[in-house]
Amino acid sequence: MGNPLLRDFSSKHSAPAAPQYGQAPYGQQQYGQAPQYGQQQYGQAPSAEQMQGWYDSPAASGEQTGRMTLDDVIMRTSLTLGTVIVFAVVGWMFPVLAFPAALVGLVLGLVNSFKREPSVPLIMLYAVAEGLFVGGISGIFQNVYPGIVLQAVIGTIGVFVAVLALYRMRILRTSPRLTKIVIVAMIGYLVFALANFGLSMFAGFNVRSDIEIFGIPLGVFIGGIAILLAAYSLVMDFESIERGIGRVARKYAWSAAFGLTVTLIWLYVEILRILSLLQQD
Helix, strand or coil: CCCHHHHHHHHHHCCCCCCCCCCCCCCCCCCCCCCCCCCCCCCCCCCHHHHHHHHHCCCCCHHHHCECCHHHHHHHHHHHHHHHHHHHHHHHHCHHHHHHHHHHHHHHHHHHHHCCCCCHHHHHHHHHHHHHHHHHHHHHHHHHCCCHHHHHHHHHHHHHHHHHHHHHCCCCCCCHHHHHHHHHHHHHHHHHHHHHHHHHHHCCCCHHHHCEECCEEHHHHHHHHHHHHHHHHHHHHHHHHHHHCCCCEHHHHHHHHHHHHHHHHHHHHHHHHHHHHHCCC
C-alpha cells in the first residue's frame, strides 16, 4: 500500500536496472563489436581511394614551402640588371663617376662574394656602383669608337644565349677539377687587371695595348681567355641555380642574381675591350 505520491516519486527517480551479462548499456558499443558504417577504427590503414586522392593532389610549390624557385631568380636578376642599366644612363652622362664607382664596385663585389648570407642592400649598392662604372666607360668608348657599345651588347647577349643553350642541351657542364683551375685563373686574372691598371695610371704603360704578338695587341688574347673564364662562370651559375631550386631558402635567389650580374658585367667589359683593341690604328 503506502502513499501513492511516494511510490510515483520512487519509480521516477530510482536507478535504472543493470544490463544483462554481455549486453552493452544504451548508446555504448560492446567490446570487440565492429564500428558502424562510415566510421574508421583507430590505426586503420587508409583506403585505396584516399591514397589515390593524396597521390593526385598537386605538390607543394616553392611559394608554399619558402624555397627558391626559378621565378624568384628571374625576378631578382631582372631587378639587379635593371638597376645596373638605370645607373648606367647616369654614368653615361657623367663619365667622371666611372673611376670611383669601379673601386666601390670592386670592394662591394668582394664583400658580397665572401658573405655566407646574401645582403640585399649590399647587392643593390653593387648594382648601382657597377651601373655607374659601365655607363661611364661605355660613353668614353662610344665617343672614340662609334657603334662599339651596341656591338658589345650584342656580343654579350650572344655569348649568354649560346652558353645557356649548350647548358640546356647538357653539352656544357662543370667538373670539380676544372672548377678549381678556373677559380685560380680568375684570381690570377684579377691580380693582373689590378696590376695593369696601376701601370697604366702611374707609368703610362698598358700591357693590353702596348704589347703585340704578330701585330695583334696582347689584350685581345687576354680578353679571349677572360671570355672563356666568364663563359665557364655562367655554367657554374646555371648549375648553382638548378641545384638550389626547391632546395634552398628563397633568400638565396639574391645570391644567384648577384652571381649572374657579376658575370654578365665582366663579359660585357671584356668584349668592349677586345672590340676597342681591334679598332685601334
